[in-house]
Amino acid sequence: MKLLFCCSAFLLLLFLDPRVCQGGNILVMPTEGSHWINMDFLLQALHSRGHNVTIVLSNKSWYIKDNSSYYTAYTVQMDRYLDKVLNTKLFSDYIEFERGALPLSSFLHMTVGMFSLFIDVHRIVGEFVSAVLDEQELMRKLKDSKFDLLLTDPCWGAGVILAKYLNLPLVYNVRWLIATEGHLAIAPSPISYIPITGSGNTDKMSFHQRVQNMVLHLITQSQNYLVGKLVYQPISDKYLGPNYDFNELILDAEIWLMRVDFAFEYPRPTMPNVVYMGGFQCTPAKPLPQDLEDFVQSSGEHGVIIMSMGTFVSELPADMTNEIAAAFAKLPQKVIWRHKGNRPATLGNNTLIVDWMPQNDLLGHPKTKLFVAHGGTNGVQEAVYHGVPVVGLPIFFDQYDNLLRLKERGGAKLLEIKTVDKDNNFLNAIQEVLIDPSYRLNMQRFSRLHRDQPIEPLNNALFWIEFVMRHKGAAHLKSQSYRLPWYSYYSVDVVLFLAAAVLFVFLIIFILVRCLYTAMCKPKLKRD
Amino acid sequence: MKLLFCCSAFLLLLFLDPRVCQGGNILVMPTEGSHWINMDFLLQALHSRGHNVTIVLSNKSWYIKDNSSYYTAYTVQMDRYLDKVLNTKLFSDYIEFERGALPLSSFLHMTVGMFSLFIDVHRIVGEFVSAVLDEQELMRKLKDSKFDLLLTDPCWGAGVILAKYLNLPLVYNVRWLIATEGHLAIAPSPISYIPITGSGNTDKMSFHQRVQNMVLHLITQSQNYLVGKLVYQPISDKYLGPNYDFNELILDAEIWLMRVDFAFEYPRPTMPNVVYMGGFQCTPAKPLPQDLEDFVQSSGEHGVIIMSMGTFVSELPADMTNEIAAAFAKLPQKVIWRHKGNRPATLGNNTLIVDWMPQNDLLGHPKTKLFVAHGGTNGVQEAVYHGVPVVGLPIFFDQYDNLLRLKERGGAKLLEIKTVDKDNNFLNAIQEVLIDPSYRLNMQRFSRLHRDQPIEPLNNALFWIEFVMRHKGAAHLKSQSYRLPWYSYYSVDVVLFLAAAVLFVFLIIFILVRCLYTAMCKPKLKRD
Structure with missing residues (x-):
């Protein structure tokens, strides 16, 4: 009852707040894949606040629909798009390699393949923004629309160039900036206690880990720099003129809506x-569809386990899925498994295979006891929000690092993909997390910490988007840092000057003392 | 009407918020002078939220009362306290020197005097905390009280030692940490764009200014380090044991409630x-006492000017006050002047001299046209909150730097103390700010920017104080930075190791090439 009052008071506040910007006009340059899932959520919230949302997308987009009740879509025709990413065998090859089924030579092949895929993706994104800028009728419409700002995910560089072309304030929905974590680009980042994604380190590192962290940092920063210079700079030169450095432009956003918070991320400068909106896409659970609710209720006191491996890996190797299915079959719980491959031969009666599931609503269901997850940001944050303990099966990208943050707080058990089907590892992990109450208690504590904020993450994000509309930017929050040349930023010139000055003073003193010594000693010598 | 609804909705939210901590128990170690004014405001707010507030103070405290309706006071007997600071002639000597009335030798005398006064103040603060820790009956009471946290202003180091002794989480009401701005101690601070207080620089500096900024930074950092080592370390060693480094302890607060925001302060890491509560002490104006209201209303369409030089300088030199009074007498406005010295001979009928004034309520009065201020943080932030343009007469400390932030936004005109009584400077400045509408418009824009925050500064501060109570600290927000030795923090060891490794690889390649060359050339030579 208290909560109901509180919520309604907050809504009242929201709708009566004289600072609310009604009817803002927002242009969106989205990123595909799982990044679209959370951008889509933000756009629905913006629409429900009375703002007009316009999206520019490719006719070959993965999931983004070209008609919607809450945004206007402008579709640009392209001959090729990102089909290659979806069709690549590299991801499943990687799993096979990890499990020892492929030789080392294929690892090298894969590494080169992954890097070339990474460059290719950005090339295609570059072609996309060029296609947008070349379509004169569309550009006329965009100019005439008088947008208040451009919202984009700087994991791809298209939005940055379009915003500058249209001279619009830029707002980021961000966690990654091309190849690195967003903070590394905008905030001073001592690599001694900031773990680089992919290192598997925490904020407490041994010397060996700090060396590895630094090497990974240098590699990813170079990757970032090179993609900026090689892929986006020529497009920037062509459409914006030669006076802009793309790697500087990408730092020039007004507000960075960061998809983490410090309950989840290690504290750092x-x-x-930078505005934190980690978990903004998490909401209290809505009722499940009746058939799913019936299945969940049929679990009785044992409850349900849910499992999903995200959008990238739709199929695990058959022997692995058989092992997982066999382990599930041995449990008294019911299992809901989002799985797209062939039906495993060992599947038990307690396991329901689904193509798609309302993950947030299932995680918020009181019968849900455990989440088997690959470690994508969205899923991990939903688990935190609802306080559900996790058995993690990380494969690549940031998945291990995301799950590590749960493990560190005692809320998750992690398995290596290469040993998941050996020695009953999977079954043992599930049983340990189900039986040992500390996993659930720790995740619930984590959840309370995450939820205990002065303003809800989504409301915080909406506030700052509307702030940019009200004030035509947020210039007073943007530091001078990236406008300085590196030697000024690090005060190299000042330190050299001061060192020279000190040296000069010492030299003068030395010369004076020597002169004095000579003047005083020479007559002595003569006298001798 | 809308605003009324909004306020009541917010109050409803505040009182129904299930996260509110009722009946917390807070120990406070205050700082004297103007620092007490804002701490006092915070304590009243904490009391009105239902928390118990307990203060430890000296029997010779300046303004802190030992009985109050909103806190319990424990008074410690001391033979000497800070009387020396109040009785020193150094501050008025400094003004005389600035005006050219004293020779250079007295500047050197003053500088030494100021530094020795600075050390003395901290020595007395050290004596105060020792007296507290020595009083066994008091310490028993404090231990038995089971406080949730200790709130202090780390401008003085007493609270840090008492908190560690009682093992209480530490919360700061902070802008200065001994001798430097708080951020410089806790956050990475590129001196290339962060102006050091006292430098008079902004965030855009020439090479010359950056050199000056760096020198001042080195001086103030050394001052901080030395006061920690010489004054507080022996006390820490005596009462806490030899295992604590005071200069590290002072960085170990859970939450730093910073008395600025980024509408006022230049953007920086x-x-x-760090929680921003700049302007938390500003409130909408309350009605004035009837006599003051009558005086203000008697100004008609011309409005009033108010003037205050803060708590430190109660008396300006007589010829200067005469000049100021004469300038005021020439204006059609009414003037309210907080002035403690002799009544200036040139005082006009339009000027009311007062011992004390309700500054915030006067600044929020619609008839107030201008504020003549010395540039203390409290007054400057009240001017920003109410959007009143300022004529600034900075003398020392951070006063020039505070006023500079208003001048940069076009809301203030600054006068040098040495020329304020020459060439009608004072009158001209007042008239310029009154006549040119840009000053008022800029201050009003500044005010809107300051007020446009997702949560009000005071509520933000209260939220985070209560957060520390709820979670027994805020460990997840405290970085590992100050727990690392400097060479690890700056990755010096890692960089040296990597450089050595690269050198080693090059050496091996060089040796190999040389061997290969020798092996291939020698037979050739023989054949020749």
Whole structure:
């Protein structure tokens, strides 16, 4: 009852707040894949606040629909798009390699393949923004629309160039900036206690881990720099003129809506225009569809386990899925498994295979006891929000690092993909997390910490988007840092000057003392 | 009407918020002078939220009362306290020197005097905390009280030692940490764009200014380090044992409630446990006492000017006050002047001299046209909150730097103390700010920017104080930075190791090439 009052008071506040910007006009340059899932959520929220949302997308987009009740879509025709990413065998090859089924030579092949795929993706994104800028009728419409700002995910560089072309304030929905975590680009980042994604380190590192962290940092920063210079700079030169450095432009956003918070992320330096909205896509659970609710209720006191491996890996190797299915079959719980491959031969009666599931609503269901997850940001944050303990099966990208943050707080058990089907590892992990109450208690504590904020993450994000509309940007929150040349930023010139000055003073003193010594000693010598 | 609804909705939210901690128990170690004014405001707010507030103070405290309706006071007997600071002639000597009335030798005398006064103040603060820790009956009471946290202003180091002794989480009401701005101690601070207080620089500096900024930074950092080592370390060793480094302890607060915001302060790196509450002490104006209201209303369409020089300088030199009074007498406005010295001979009928004034209520009065201020943080932030343009007469400390932030936004005109009584400077400045509408418009824009925040500064501060109570600290917001030795923090060891490794690889390649060359050339030579 208290909560109901509280919520309604908050809604009242929201709708009566004289600072609310009604009817803002927002242009969106989205990123595909799982990034679209959370951008889509933000766009629905913006629409429900009375803002007009316009999206520019490719006719070959993965999931983004070209008609919607809450945004206007402008579709640009392209001959090729990102089909290659979806069709690549590299991801499943990687799993096979990890499990020892492929030789080392294929690892090298894969590494080169992954890097070339990474460059290719950005090339295609570059072609996409060029196609947008070349379509004169569309550009006329965009110019005439008088947008208040451009919202984009800087994991891809298209939005940055379009925003500059249209001279619009830029707002980021961000966690990654091309190849690195967003903070590394905008805030001072001592690599001694900031773990680089992919290192598997925490904020407490041994010397060996710090060396590995630094090497990974240098590699990813170079990757970032090179993609900026090689892929996006020529497009920037062509459409914006030669006066802009793309790697500087990408740092020039007004507000960085960061998809983490410090309940989840290790504490580290940040900047005034970085706004935290981690878990903004998590909401209290809505009722399940009746058939799913019936299945969940049929679990009785044992409850349900849910499992999903995200959008990238639709199929695990058959022997692995058989092992997982066999382990599930031995449990008294019911299992809901989002799985797209062939039906495993060992599947038990307690396991329901689904193509898609309302993951947030299932995680928020009181019968849900455990989440078997690959470690994508969205799923991990939903688990935190609802306080559900996790058995993690990380494969690549940031998945291990995301799950590590849960493990560190005692809320998750992690398995290596290469040993998941050996020695009953999977079954043992599931049983341990189900039986040992500390996993659930720790995740619930984590959840309370995450939810205990002065303003809800989504409302915080909406506030700052509307702030940019009200004030035509947020110049007073953008530091001078990236406008300085590196030697000024690090005060190299000042330190050299001061060192020279000190040296000069010492030299003068030395000369004076020597002169004095000579003047005083020479007559002595003569006298001798 | 809308605003009324909005306020009541917010109050409803505040009182129904299930996260509110009722009946917390807070120990406070205050700082004297103007620092007490804002701490006092915070304590009243904490009391009105239902928390118990307990203060430890000296029997010779300046303004802190030992009985109050909103806190319990424990008074410690001391033979000497800070009387020396109040009785020193150094501050008025400094003004005389600035005006050219004293020779250079007295500047050197003053500088030494100021530094020795600075050390003395901290020595007395050290004596105060020792007296507290020595009083066994008091310490028993404090231990038995089971406080949730200790709130202090780390401008003085007493609270840090008492908190560690009682093992209480530490919360700061902070802008200065001994001798430097708080951020410089806790957040990475590139001196290339962060102006050091006292430098008079902004965030855009020439090479010359950056050199000056760096020198001042080195001086103030050394001052901080030395006061920690010489004054507080022996006390820490005596009462806490030899295992604590005071200069590290002072960085170990859970939450830093910073008395600025980024509407006022230049954007710069910050940390997750720094919470901004700049202007938290500003409130909408309350009605004035009837006599003051009558005086204000008698100004008609011309409005009033208010003037205050803060708590430190109660008396300006007589010829200067005469000049100021004469300038005021020439204006059609009414003037309210907080002035403690002799009544200036040139005082006009339009000027009312007062011992004390309700400054915030006067600044929020619609008839107030201008504020003549010395540039203390409290007054400057009240001017920003109410959007009143300022004529600034900075003398020392951070006063020039505070006023500079208003001048940069076009809301203030600054006068040098040495020329304020020459060439009608004072009158001209007042008239310019009154006549040119840009000053008022800029201050009003500044005010809107300051007020446009997702949560009000005071509520933000209260939220985070209560957060520390709820979670027994805020460990997840405290970085690992200050727990690392400097060479690890700056990755010096890692960089040296990697450089050595690269050198080693090059050496091996060089040796191999040389061997290969020798092996291939020698037979050739023989054949020749």
